[in-house]
Amino acid sequence: MNKKTVKYGIIGCGVISDWHARAISEIENAEFLGVTDVVEAARKSFAEKYGVKAYDTVDALVADPELDTVCICTPSGLHAPLAIRAANAGKHIVVEKPMAITETEIKDVLDACEKRNVKMSVVSQLRFTRAVSETKKAVDDGALGKIVIADLSMKYFRSQEYYDKGGWRGTWKMDGGGALMNQGIHGIDIMQYIMGPVKSVSAFTRTLARKIEVEDTAVAILEFENGALGKIVGTTSVYPGSARRLEICGDRGMITLEENKITCWEVEGRDLPEDLKDKGSSSGTHNDPTSFDISGHVMQLTDMTDAIISGRMPAINQFDGKKPVEIILAIYESAETGKTVML
Ligand SMILES: NC(=O)c1ccc[n+]([C@@H]2O[C@H](COP(=O)([O-])OP(=O)(O)OC[C@H]3O[C@@H](n4cnc5c(N)ncnc54)[C@H](O)[C@@H]3O)[C@@H](O)[C@H]2O)c1
Structure with a gap:
């Protein structure tokens, strides 16, 4: 052009x-x-x-x-x-x-x-944050050794009024899902971006505390193509909620991301870059959907x-954007059928 x-x-x-x-x-x-x-x-x-x-x-x-x-x-x-x-x-x-x-x-x-x-x-x-790119680099370079576990926790609070006000929120037709398809997709995208392709998922979803069609709570167990296992916990129904937390663990190190802040960096032979020390914010959208900058x-x-x-x-x-959606759709299918779904 x-x-x-x-x-x-x-x-x-x-x-x-x-x-x-x-x-x-x-x-x-x-x-x-x-x-x-x-x-x-x-x-x-x-x-x-x-x-x-x-x-x-x-x-x-x-x-x-x-x-x-x-x-x-x-x-x-x-x-x-x-x-x-x-x-x-x-x-x-x-x-x-x-x-x-x-x-x-x-x-x-x-x-x-x-x-x-x-x-x-x-x-x-979030993919554009330094915290995410440095974590991905450490994993891609093999600095964490063999990756063993990826653990994603997204315990959010969204009130019943939040769902009622939007009209479209919490509906299959316009939201496409709940705690995972709307809020959790950010964490799931980061997780799969860092970990690589997901091979299979086994999941439970529930609507426990909100009057909505879609799930307000989900738990999924994942198997990644690199052999590691993973866990996703996502909800919009816990008060007061807590920061999104992604922990990537290998046999030579582990990194924890809370929102866009690295809160744990235990990597053999590689220090956390100076500009990331005590940088980033671990407060996020867990209890306020508008609490993030531009x-x-x-x-x-x-x-x-x-x-x-x-x-x-x-x-x-578009080829990147479809990946978290496919994982979430597989989680919904597994929750519905009670079977492990291969991606
Ligand atoms: N990237 C992020 O962090 C982030 C944060 C919030 C929302 N989102 C996404 O952004 C999207 C919108 O969310 P929102 O919170 O701004 O919703 P919203 O309800 O505040 O705004 C949606 C707007 O779309 C308008 N609209 C509806 N149908 C339309 C049509 N056919 N043609 C033109 N306009 C139409 C509505 O009148 C409304 O003004 C959602 O898909 C949500 O997942 C992303």
Whole structure:
């Protein structure tokens, strides 16, 4: 692409769209053109706040020839259909997690992006943190020796009001799942990014404390292709909740990540880099869904902007974005059938 500026539009003017709008505004080679939302008041006030166009419909937004890229910030059940509409209009796509909520949708999104030769970046902002990249590097370099266990704990608190207010939250059709498909997907993505492919899952899910269709609690046992075993504990129903904790343990060392802070680094022959000592924050979204800054979205959208300008694949593309969804869908299948599911 022989262009110096990438022009963005946003679909959906709710909570997360502000992170996208502010991130785009911070990127030198990016320009924020406009927004749309099914709710007229929402699109108008958001457009006014950022001084951009308010398109009346999704079709009007994706038809704008000036626009290069669309950020999809709607309820999760609309991600795939809107991504396909954007791709068919020849627009590149930044889609919030999860990229899609069924296997069929994943395939349709992959096909649409390939057919129209458009790029997709699937939001998983934590991957851009130094804490995650240093942990991955230590594992990839073999610094922890043979990896034995990966232990992921996500004990969150979301009130009944949180589910009731959103309307779409906690429904199969629009959320695609609960504690794992909505909140837990961040931790599951980091876990599989560091550990590599999952071979099989055995799981239980329950709806224990909230009046919702989907699970508010899940436990899964995993087998990774590298031979290690893993455990995922995810819930949105414990008060007051605690920071997401991922522990990667090998026969020569172990690392613990609490949110985006490394709280344990016991690695034979490799010190924790100076700039990570006492850095990062172990407070997170476990009891406040908006308690995170825009730095991750800035890095992800900077990567997408650069990918479009230089013609390369984005760092977290559709092939990466589908992996945590496939693990979560396998967990749901195992919980439903009572059988171990192979991926
Ligand atoms: N990356 C993160 O850390 C993070 C954090 C929060 C939410 N999310 C994801 O972002 C997405 C949105 O979450 P949210 O909390 O902002 O939801 P929200 O309910 O606050 O906002 C969704 C907006 O989409 C609009 N909308 C609904 N249908 C539409 C349509 N057909 N066309 C245009 N607009 C439509 C709604 O009117 C609403 O304004 C979810 O998929 C969620 O998983 C990601």
